[in-house]
Amino acid sequence: MSLPPPTQRLAGFQEEIQFEVLRRLHLTPDLSQRALAKELGISLGSINYCFRALVEKGWIKMQNFSQSRHKFRYAYLLTPAGISEKSKLTARFLNRKLEEYEVLREEIEKLKAEMSEAPRAMIEGTVLV
Numbered sequence: 870m871s872l873p874p875p876t877q878r879l880a881g882f883q884e885e886i887q888f889e890v891l892r893r894l895h896l897t898p899d900l901s902q903r904a905l906a907k908e909l910g911i912s913l914g915s916i917n918y919c920f921r922a923l924v925e926k927g928w929i930k931m932q933n934f935s936q937s938r939h940k941f942r943y944a945y946l947l948t949p950a951g952i953s954e955k956s957k958l959t960a961r962f963l964n965r966k967l968e969e970y971e972v973l974r975e976e977i978e979k980l981k982a983e984m985s986e987a988p989r990a991m992i993e994g995t996v997l998v
Contacts, residue, residue, distance in 0.1 A: 883919075886911065888958040890919055891951060894929060898944040920945070928954050 889909055893900060906916040923929045928951030932944045947955065 884958065885962065886915070886919055887923065888955070888962050890916070890923065891928065891947060891955040891958065894945045895947050895952070895955060898946055900945070923951070926954075927951070 886909065890905065893905060893908070902916045902920060903913055906913045909916070920929070924931065927948055929945050929947055932946055
């Protein structure tokens with residue numbers, strides 16, 4: 870099993886973050902950037918950068934809570950383009966995870982086969998490497 874080049878892994882990571890952000894905002898539009906960063910285990914700066922990119926792409930829009938005492942409180946709404954892109958990202962994410970699952974399943978089968986060979990090799994006095 871070979872790893873993709875670093876630039877491809879980075880692009881996949883950024884796409885996965887965008888997918889998770891769109892997915893979570895779709896479910897909870899008033900989720901704060903700080904809470905989202907904590908949930909995803911990434912820095913607040915990374916989330917802020919992602920939000921700016923999503924706003925620039927026209928996939929989300931920010932709406933200020935005018936009745937809030939906290940004037941910096943926003944709701945992040947997915948635009949029609951954002952909903953469409955979320956669907957595309959979901960399909961790509963699912964395909965990528967299914968491919969990863971298949972690779973892991975094959976690796977598990979190989980390890981099980983090796984384990985079943987280990988007792989026989991010990992009886993015969995050989996060591997598997």
